[in-house]
Amino acid sequence: MAHILYNAWDSLYKEPFGAVKIDHEVVWRLQVFPDENEEIHYVNLILTKDGEEDVPYALENLNHDGLYQVKLQIGTAGLYFYHFEIETSHGRSYLEKRQGGMAQQVSSQSDLLRFQLTCFDEEVPSPKWYRQGVVYQIFPDRFANGLPNGEVQGRKPNSFIYGTTADKPYYIRDKNNEIVRWDFYGGNLKGILKKLPYLEELGVTTIYLNPIFLSRSNHHYDTADFLKIDPMIGNEDDLKELITEMHKKNMHLILDGVFNHVGKESIYFNASGSYGKNVGAAQSKESPYYSWFDFIHYPDDYKSWWGIKDLPVIDKDNPEYQKFIYGDSNRSVLSKWNNFGIDGWRLDVADELPMNFLRGIRKNLDSHHKQVMIGEVWEDASNKIAYDERRQYTVGDNLTGVMGYPTRIFVMDLLESVKSSQDIKKYCNEYLQLQENYPRDFWLNTLNNIGTHDTQRIKTVLHNDDNKVIQAFRILFNLPGVPCIYYGDEVGVEGDADPDNRRFFPWGQEKNSRIIQEVKQLVDKRKKNILLQEGRLGFVIARGSHCPALAIVRYDDQGNSVYNWLNLTQYKQIISPENGEYLCLPQNIQQKFQHELTLDSWEYKVI
Numbered sequence: 001m002a003h004i005l006y007n008a009w010d011s012l013y014k015e016p017f018g019a020v021k022i023d024h025e026v027v028w029r030l031q032v033f034p035d036e037n038e039e040i041h042y043v044n045l046i047l048t049k050d051g052e053e054d055v056p057y058a059l060e061n062l063n064h065d066g067l068y069q070v071k072l073q074i075g076t077a078g079l080y081f082y083h084f085e086i087e088t089s090h091g092r093s094y095l096e097k098r099q100g101g102m103a104q105q106v107s108s109q110s111d112l113l114r115f116q117l118t119c120f121d122e123e124v125p126s127p128k129w130y131r132q133g134v135v136y137q138i139f140p141d142r143f144a145n146g147l148p149n150g151e152v153q154g155r156k157p158n159s160f161i162y163g164t165t166a167d168k169p170y171y172i173r174d175k176n177n178e179i180v181r182w183d184f185y186g187g188n189l190k191g192i193l194k195k196l197p198y199l200e201e202l203g204v205t206t207i208y209l210n211p212i213f214l215s216r217s218n219h220h221y222d223t224a225d226f227l228k229i230d231p232m233i234g235n236e237d238d239l240k241e242l243i244t245e246m247h248k249k250n251m252h253l254i255l256d257g258v259f260n261h262v263g264k265e266s267i268y269f270n271a272s273g274s275y276g277k278n279v280g281a282a283q284s285k286e287s288p289y290y291s292w293f294d295f296i297h298y299p300d301d302y303k304s305w306w307g308i309k310d311l312p313v314i315d316k317d318n319p320e321y322q323k324f325i326y327g328d329s330n331r332s333v334l335s336k337w338n339n340f341g342i343d344g345w346r347l348d349v350a351d352e353l354p355m356n357f358l359r360g361i362r363k364n365l366d367s368h369h370k371q372v373m374i375g376e377v378w379e380d381a382s383n384k385i386a387y388d389e390r391r392q393y394t395v396g397d398n399l400t401g402v403m404g405y406p407t408r409i410f411v412m413d414l415l416e417s418v419k420s421s422q423d424i425k426k427y428c429n430e431y432l433q434l435q436e437n438y439p440r441d442f443w444l445n446t447l448n449n450i451g452t453h454d455t456q457r458i459k460t461v462l463h464n465d466d467n468k469v470i471q472a473f474r475i476l477f478n479l480p481g482v483p484c485i486y487y488g489d490e491v492g493v494e495g496d497a498d499p500d501n502r503r504f505f506p507w508g509q510e511k512n513s514r515i516i517q518e519v520k521q522l523v524d525k526r527k528k529n530i531l532l533q534e535g536r537l538g539f540v541i542a543r544g545s546h547c548p549a550l551a552i553v554r555y556d557d558q559g560n561s562v563y564n565w566l567n568l569t570q571y572k573q574i575i576s577p578e579n580g581e582y583l584c585l586p587q588n589i590q591q592k593f594q595h596e597l598t599l600d601s602w603e604y605k606v607i
Contacts, residue, residue: 001090001105002038005031008115008436009101009584019118019382019394019439023073026117030059030084030095031066039089043068048114050079050390059084077121077395079383081114100429100583101436116437118382122396123441125371129252130344131444132533133205134523135484138192139453140209140233141218142504143487146190154231156216159184166509169499178310182217185504189234193242200249202516203523207246208254208346208484210453212239215263219453219502221348222263222311226325226333236340243341252343254372257334257361259325260352261304261311268292269312271299281312292321305349316357326364334364344372346447350399351377351386358398374447377402382437394442401445404481406434408450411475412461414550414568415468421541421548425581428539428550432584435480435537444534446481450489453502457486457495464494467602470518471566474604477522478552478564480537490519525606531555531562538585540593544573549599551607555589563592563607567599574598 006029008014015027028045043059059068074080084095084103097113098104106112147153152161159182160172172181192207199207211220214228229235243253264271268289270280281289282299292314294303305311314321326334334345345365347353353361358375365373377384381393381402393399413427435443450472451458462468469492476483487493488505492512495501510516526532535554540563542549547569555561567573576596592607599605 001093002032002034002040002086002088004033004084004086004093004095004103004105006084006095006103007101008097008103009432011586018436019120019442020074021123021439022077022119022121023075025071025073027069027071028059028082029062029067029069030086032068032086033066034088035090037089041087041089042085044085045070045072045082046085047072047080047082047117049076050081056085074117074119077119078392079390080117080119082117083109083112083114085109099426100432116383118394118437118439120394120396120439120442123439124396124400124445126400126441126445127371129250130206130372131482132527132530133252133482134203134526135206135208135254135447135482136199136202136204137208137449137452137484137486138210139187139219139487139502140189140192140212141185141187142502143187144191144195144505144507145186145188146192146194147186147188150186152184152186152232153188154233156182156184156232158182161186162504165504166506167504169502171499179217183499184218184232186232187504188232189229189238189242193238193245196245196249196251200251201520202485202490203520203527204485205250206252206254206343206482208447209256211256211258211348213258216265217263221258222261222266223258224263224266227336239340247341254344254346254374255337255342256348257345258348259314259357259361260316260349261313264310264312268314288320291315292318305352313352316354322357322360326360328364328367332364334361335368338365338368338370342370344370344374346374346376346403347399348376350375350393350402351384351391355389355392355398358393362398362400371400372445373398373400374445375399375402378405380406380434380437381442382434394437394439396439399442401442401447401481403452404446404448404484406431407446407448407476407479407481408455410479411450411472414475415462415472418547418568421543421581424541424548424550425583428541428583432537432539435584444480444482447484448476448479448481449484449486450476451486451501452484453486454498455501456497457493457501458489459492459494460496460501466492466512466514467570469515471568471602471604473515473519473522474564474566475552477526478532478554480535480554483522483526485519490516529554529562531560535560535562538589539583540585540590541581541583542575542597543579543581544571544575544599547571549573549575549597551593553585553589555585559588561589561592565597565599565603565605565607567601567603570601572598572600 214225491510540551
């Protein structure tokens with residue numbers, strides 16, 4: 001049987017690499033080496049648009065080096081899958097996807113692992129202030145209090161305020177495990193304003209705020225009124241002052257939009273009637289908000305987010321709700337806050353928002369020249385299926401990027417799960433798959449993290465090992481996408497799952513200056529090196545005397561490169577080019593690794 005070669009990550013076999021824009025030519029090539037006396041009958045590319053029938057395309061024999069080639073222009077945006085079919089005088093075989101862009105020849109087409117091709121309509125906006133910057137995520141109640149003597153404003157009924165900011169977060173629940181007393185520390189917008197010099201010194205250029213709108217809880221994902229800032233957090237004048245001062249410092253602000261659900265105790269639902277004359281959906285079917293919700297049994301049984309009755313889900317296909325959130329009128333929710341001068345939005349549970357709803361949000365943001373629209377999607381966003389629907393996040397007309405939770409998984413895998421070079425290769429190839437699947441601008445807009453309000457703190461995940469925490473930050477800052485620091489991680493704040501991961505920032509009690517100094521250096525290094533902001537990604541795995549060392553390589557099409565070497569162990573490593581394995585790197589970039597290298601315990605070396 002003929003020997004057949006294909007590698008989707010090698011320009012010999014596919015050009016261009018990765019996702020393509022509509023009407024852009026794509027070239028596929030195979031190398032086919034028949035056995036003696038074996039005749040090639042045909043070589044076909046089998047291309048399938050998601051949900052449609054297979055379409056075969058014949059590859060032409062180029063009559064040199066065993067190469068067969070086909071050129072196509074893809075005219076419709078969306079997700080495509082492909083494999084190859086080859087028939088010779090010895091029979092028929094198929095070429096399916098394997099790890100790292102490689103292909104494997106199989107005899108049956110059942111359950112083929114197909115290659116993916118992402119085709120997009122247009123490049124997404126990629127403002128330099130965002131893509132070349134560093135983001136800092138703040139949970140408003142837990143960062144800083146800027147009022148005199150730490151006064152707590154806007155106190156809520158049926159809640160408690162901690163005796164000191166050093167107290168650990170704690171929920172008071174009833175017998176049904178429902179939270180009945182929300183806890184607060186008193187962080188506010190004035191506190192963030194007061195700490196801008198700290199963030200500026202750290203090198204932060206953008207703040208991403210967890211929700212700030214009126215709600216009953218401390219996390220504010222149970223919105224009570226989209227048009228009001230929670231008085232515990234501040235008021236509209238506080239927000240305007242914060243934005244003004246941030247812009248003076250060339251810093252930018254991204255708000256959290258929670259449009260999938262609201263709080264049970266909101267003006268829209270008003271389950272307990274606490275909003276007086278305002279008639280919520282749970283009070284009357286005549287309420288202007290009644291059609292926003294899906295009642296199973298009125299008024300006590302209704303569709304809620306993941307079955308949490310405190311969070312009634314809204315019908316995003318409701319025209320009145322759409323108009324309220326992103327309508328053309330300046331009275332819509334988005335328009336109101338866009339007019340304050342904010343710089344973008346992060347969208348909570350984006351995979352629960354219909355595509356037409358996301359496109360409506362994008363249209364509103366474009367009309368206000370707001371170019372950042374980051375969706376909370378935890379997986380590969382190019383092929384995400386939610387509620388039995390393939391989500392077309394990467395075609396260019398909705399999200400401009402997503403949160404980089406796969407980056408966090410990659411970092412944890414490298415620092416916690418690696419036992420051999422094969423482990424590293426597996427994790428690196430899995431991560432590189434995103435670079436192939438995402439359009440380039442979408443990929444570089446990814447908001448990467450090693451911790452958020454929804455995860456354990458990185459210090460806790462890595463068992464309080466500062467060497468590993470520092471390596472985690474090094475990996476984060478050297479990968480494509482925009483690095484995002486979860487408040488307090490830079491000073492070694494610990495924390496298990498929610499609510500422990502939402503401790504108050506330990507002002508004046510920071511225990512770890514080593515981590516923050518390293519983070520400052522990484523921020524400065526990234527700002528000064530365009531390859532770390534815009535470059536392509538590849539890896540080198542070099543086998544040393546212990547667990548292999550890893551180089552995160554960033555490079556451009558002109559042949560410029562930077563090798564960021566990481567020793568992932570406590571042992572001294574001596575590595576050489578002869579022992580290097582290269583992943584997704586062109587030959588001219590591979591040649592930059594020419595000399596033996598020594599890495600001390602946990603060392604990070606830039607070449």
